[in-house]
Amino acid sequence: MLKILANIGKNLISKPYTSNYPFTPYQHFPGVRADVTFDGTKCILCGLCQRSCPAECILIHKEQEQIEYLNTQCIRCGYCVRVCPTNAISQNEVYTKPSRQRLTVYTKVTNENAPVIKKRMAAEAAKKAAAEKPATAGTGPAKPAGEKKVDEKKTSA
Amino acid sequence: MSLIELSRKKSPWVIHVGTGGCNGCDLEILACLTPRFDASRFGVMSTGNPKHADIMLVVGPVTLKYKEIITNLYNQMPDPKVVIAVGTCASTGGIYQGCYGHCGSLDKVVPVDVYIPGCNVRPEAVIDGLVLGLDILNEKERKILEEKKKSKGAA
Amino acid sequence: MKTTIQFGPQHPVWVEPLRLKLTMDGEIVKDCELEAGFCHRGLEKKFEWDYNKGAYLSERICGICTQHHSTCYCTAVEGTMGLEIPRRAAVIRTIMLELERLHSHLLAIGLTLESIGFENLFMLCFRNREIVLDMFERTTGNRVLHGINIVGGVIRNIGPEMAKELEDFCDIMEKRCLDLKDMILKSYTIRERMQGVGVMSEQLARDLCVVGPVARGSNVPYDIRAVAPYVLYNEIKVKPIVETSGDCWARSVVRVRELFQSIDIIRQCIPLLADAGEDIFAKSKTLPEKEYFTRVEAPRGELFYYAKGKKSKEMDRIKVRTSTYGNGPGFVPLIKGSHLADVGLITITFDPCIGCFDR
Numbered sequence: 001m002l003k004i005l006a007n008i009g010k011n012l013i014s015k016p017y018t019s020n021y022p023f024t025p026y027q028h029f030p031g032v033r034a035d036v037t038f039d040g041t042k043c044i045l046c047g048l049c050q051r052s053c054p055a056e057c058i059l060i061h062k063e064q065e066q067i068e069y070l071n072t073q074c075i076r077c078g079y080c081v082r083v084c085p086t087n088a089i090s091q092n093e094v095y096t097k098p099s100r101q102r103l104t105v106y107t108k109v110t111n112e113n114a115p116v117i118k119k120r121m122a123a124e125a126a127k128k129a130a131a132e133k134p135a136t137a138g139t140g141p142a143k144p145a146g147e148k149k150v151d152e153k154k155t156s157a
Numbered sequence: 158m159s160l161i162e163l164s165r166k167k168s169p170w171v172i173h174v175g176t177g178g179c180n181g182c183d184l185e186i187l188a189c190l191t192p193r194f195d196a197s198r199f200g201v202m203s204t205g206n207p208k209h210a211d212i213m214l215v216v217g218p219v220t221l222k223y224k225e226i227i228t229n230l231y232n233q234m235p236d237p238k239v240v241i242a243v244g245t246c247a248s249t250g251g252i253y254q255g256c257y258g259h260c261g262s263l264d265k266v267v268p269v270d271v272y273i274p275g276c277n278v279r280p281e282a283v284i285d286g287l288v289l290g291l292d293i294l295n296e297k298e299r300k301i302l303e304e305k306k307k308s309k310g311a312a
Numbered sequence: 313m314k315t316t317i318q319f320g321p322q323h324p325v326w327v328e329p330l331r332l333k334l335t336m337d338g339e340i341v342k343d344c345e346l347e348a349g350f351c352h353r354g355l356e357k358k359f360e361w362d363y364n365k366g367a368y369l370s371e372r373i374c375g376i377c378t379q380h381h382s383t384c385y386c387t388a389v390e391g392t393m394g395l396e397i398p399r400r401a402a403v404i405r406t407i408m409l410e411l412e413r414l415h416s417h418l419l420a421i422g423l424t425l426e427s428i429g430f431e432n433l434f435m436l437c438f439r440n441r442e443i444v445l446d447m448f449e450r451t452t453g454n455r456v457l458h459g460i461n462i463v464g465g466v467i468r469n470i471g472p473e474m475a476k477e478l479e480d481f482c483d484i485m486e487k488r489c490l491d492l493k494d495m496i497l498k499s500y501t502i503r504e505r506m507q508g509v510g511v512m513s514e515q516l517a518r519d520l521c522v523v524g525p526v527a528r529g530s531n532v533p534y535d536i537r538a539v540a541p542y543v544l545y546n547e548i549k550v551k552p553i554v555e556t557s558g559d560c561w562a563r564s565v566v567r568v569r570e571l572f573q574s575i576d577i578i579r580q581c582i583p584l585l586a587d588a589g590e591d592i593f594a595k596s597k598t599l600p601e602k603e604y605f606t607r608v609e610a611p612r613g614e615l616f617y618y619a620k621g622k623k624s625k626e627m628d629r630i631k632v633r634t635s636t637y638g639n640g641p642g643f644v645p646l647i648k649g650s651h652l653a654d655v656g657l658i659t660i661t662f663d664p665c666i667g668c669f670d671r
């Protein structure tokens with residue numbers, strides 16, 4: 001009985017255990033895993049993250065040079081962060097707010113060292129050169145096909 | 158704000174349905190109702206009866222066997238009602254992408270109003286989702302009232 | 313007169329869907345039929361892919377014994393490859409396994425108490441559970457699904473500061489658990505409600521091959537940690553905790569006593585961290601065409617994984633036999649002949665995890 005009274009007294013004095021969440025800011029420990037962000041200046045469009053993501057939520061569009069990231073489908077596992085060869089992916093620490101629609105985030109890749117972009121630039125330069133020097137068309141359409149073959153080799157290797 | 162709207166906002170009753178996810182999000186909903194993140198501060202009460210509920214919290218990619226039951230539960234809830242997909246796998250299928258035993262995601266079975274991403278979701282996110290759900294609930298309420306007025310005016 | 317009652321699948325006692333078809337005669341249950349499969353997603357088929365992704369998938373079979381599932385999966389795949397994990401990884405895995413057991417048992421005790429209408433203690437259990445979850449968030453980065461196990465080791469280290477925190481955590485947790493134990497074991501109400509309800513005799517337990525706390529509550533000292541030691545349990549000796557009476561009370565008491573065992577094991581593991589090497593994972597290789605199986609003592613009992621490789625990155629076959637799958641048939645004979653009011657209590661003391669059951 002005395003123990004109960006002592007406990008009641010203690011609980012009356014101590015401050016409430018409940019976190020007052022919506023009225024106080026969100027607190028978390030360092031290193032909490034939330035959704036990921038892509039760095040367009042580092043990515044080389046290798047497609048490794050797309051192949052290794054367990055939830056199939058990264059889509060690399062090589063032609064449009066952009067990364068499509070289905071935020072609502074990501075399971076926050078952090079595997080892509082470990083896998084990326086250029087550290088272009090970083091993991092956030094604050095959770096995603098609920099929304100009325102599914103979220104999709106597009107990131108434009110601007111890294112000039114990416115093989116795909118290099119090739120496109122080379123092709124553009126060649127076209128420019130071709131435009132200046134008329135009557136040498138026909139190399140344009142052949143190039144994308146060659147590009148695809150290279151990619152396939154990469155995936156099988 | 159009318160009296161009904163106010164009372165709805167102050168005490169939403171939720172029903173929690175687990176339809177075959179892992180248990181991660183179920184546990185976080187339980188954690189939401191227990192001392193640390195006490196959601197009953199906002200009058201949220203968990204009920205087992207769909208006929209008393211305003212908000213349905215669904216966890217898991219709806220399994221084929223559960224599909225019928227969840228449509229049943231949805232139809233039993235009184236209007237206005239809000240369906241919240243808790244967790245990645247309820248929203249889009251998440252890691253269970255391409256398994257043969259489920260229908261993909263919740264929105265292929267019943268209309269979904271709020272998506273809470275995260276695997277597992279954090280209790281804070283569930284609270285945020287409930288708050289967003291309440292706004293939608295009130296919107297729906299207003300719509301229903303307007304329609305009633307219109308039909309009365311026409312008659 | 314006979315009536316039939318459908319218990320479930322959407323029932324307040326369980327968090328998850330399960331259906332019991334009860335044939336009643338007045339208040340007494342005459343016959344009981346168990347219907348499962350509401351959670352079947354087809355995960356064993358899904359496992360036939362890249363073995364690195366499989367570690368994340370195995371976590372998501374069940375959210376309550378995540379760490380046990382992924383450890384068991386990783387050990388099975390490592391066994392297939394003949395890979396030895398670094399010692400530090402083994403220590404970290406053991407600590408995580410025991411932390412997981414703490415949180416799972418607290419949850420099970422809480423839900424049992426809630427099903428007999430003891431709201432207060434239920435809330436208290438969950439309050440204590442939050443400390444464990446905070447510890448998880450601190451060490452692994454997520455509250456429920458940790459994602460630190462990969463094939464070959466773990467991905468997050470426990471540094472010296474974290475080890476200090478773990479020690480403090482053990483002290484706090486032990487104090488709280490002692491409080492809880494006093495409240496539960498000395499309470500006249502709880503004992504009267506649970507004693508003599510749902511008795512599983514030793515013979516029945518052996519016949520049905522039940523596992524985990526259910527078996528140990530019926531005087532069967534079966535604990536994989538002692539019978540077939542895995543990760544670090546060769547060095548840390550575990551003595552199975554046994555109760556003799558086999559009713560709901562005994563099963564709950566086994567869980568309460570195992571809380572202290574877990575804290576004890578964590579305490580023994582922390583000093584081992586200091587002189588383990590720095591490596592936390594070994595490089596994994598391609599799967600040969602071999603097979604292997606592992607057994608792990610999950611909070612609910614024995615967990616079994618069978619793995620078979622096929623000379624590529626992909627697995628050929630994974631078979632999972634979970635603990636609730638072993639315990640499931642035990643519901644039926646206990647429910648037959650009990651009162652309707654006891655059905656919820658009996659099933660919840662088995663600690664059913666339907667996500668595991670159906671996969």
Ligand code: SF4
Pocket residue numbers: 038042043044045046047048049050060083084085086087088089
């Ligand atoms: S984000 Fe990284 S892994 Fe993904 S395509 Fe870019 S460089 Fe490759």
Ligand code: SF4
Pocket residue numbers: 036052053054055056057058073074075076077078079080081
């Ligand atoms: S965190 Fe996991 S699920 Fe999310 S994008 Fe990366 S690999 Fe895919």
Ligand code: SF4
Pocket residue numbers: 178179180181182183216217243244245246247251275276277278372375457
């Ligand atoms: S979203 Fe993730 S944690 Fe939640 S139920 Fe689904 S698989 Fe489990």
